[in-house]
Ligand code: HEC
């Protein structure tokens with residue numbers, strides 16, 4: 001946990017919202033936030049918030065897709081974000097501030113967010129919080145502390161195909177390159193498991209596996225899938241599907 005907060009401090013420092021201060025006073029709106037949430041306007045790689053976070057009740061109204069980040073429905077009033085401690089003086093003060101790191105890192109936008117954009121996203125997510133939950137939501141980054149990723153073979157490739165299209169196709173269309181790179185078919189199960197659990201490295205840092213796995217300046221941006229977003233058995237099935245595909 002200590003290591004986690006240290007990382008979050010680093011992220012926070014790197015994401016200091018200078019633009020925010022410069023534009024104090026600008027008024028954002030929920031309508032503008034809705035567009036920012038759904039369109040790739042904020043990114044340089046084609047990603048939008050909706051690719052990684054749902055803004056609706058996933059349990060009651062599933063849309064068939066599986067996203068790497070937590071749902072942001074009913075989330076505006078959460079005590080903390082990114083698994084931060086409630087007594088951490090440097091914790092993100094609002095859901096809009098907690099999004100800055102996603103824009104800078106996952107969406108590769110060095111301009112971060114303007115004050116107006118933070119406000120618009122916050123207003124939209126407030127609108128999407130009819131019954132806000134106040135408990136903090138833990139991060140469940142699930143990198144294998146041994147680094148070995150054993151036990152990811154023997155999955156069901158038929159089920160894996162369906163899961164692949166729900167969770168990975170958006171960035172790896174038909175397992176080829178798109179927003180992400182083409183996925184090789186001939187690797188050991190551990191290769192795929194590591195990438196899904198660690199993503200661009202942030203999953204390894206947040207799990208306490210390797211404090212140096214993540215560099216904000218690196219070009220990587222695959223999001224890690226935590227244990228509450230993709231179970232081990234689902235991951236195993238996806239891996240069986242990928243390994244069953246013909247060589248490219
Ligand atoms: C490429 C995927 C990706 C994109 C795009 C992305 N995020 Fe995230 N975001 C994540 C991941 C992974 C986390 C880690 C915590 C988690 O499980 O939600 C996260 C965390 C967050 C959190 C903290 C959630 C929590 O449960 O504490 C907020 C708030 C957030 N993102 C907002 C946004 C907003 C708003 C956008 C669009 C401007 C955005 N994110 C774009 C992947 C993404």
Ligand code: HEC
Nearest residue numbers: 167168171179180181183184192195196199200220221222
């Ligand atoms: C939001 C976009 C996104 C999603 C969703 C995504 N990936 Fe990726 N993936 C990437 C990017 C981008 C890369 C290139 C490396 C990086 O940026 O971290 C990558 C790289 C990979 C690699 C390494 C390829 C290599 O040759 O090194 C594998 C394996 C992989 N992804 C598997 C998956 C699987 C399986 C899923 C679904 C569970 C998935 N990805 C979901 C964006 C994504």
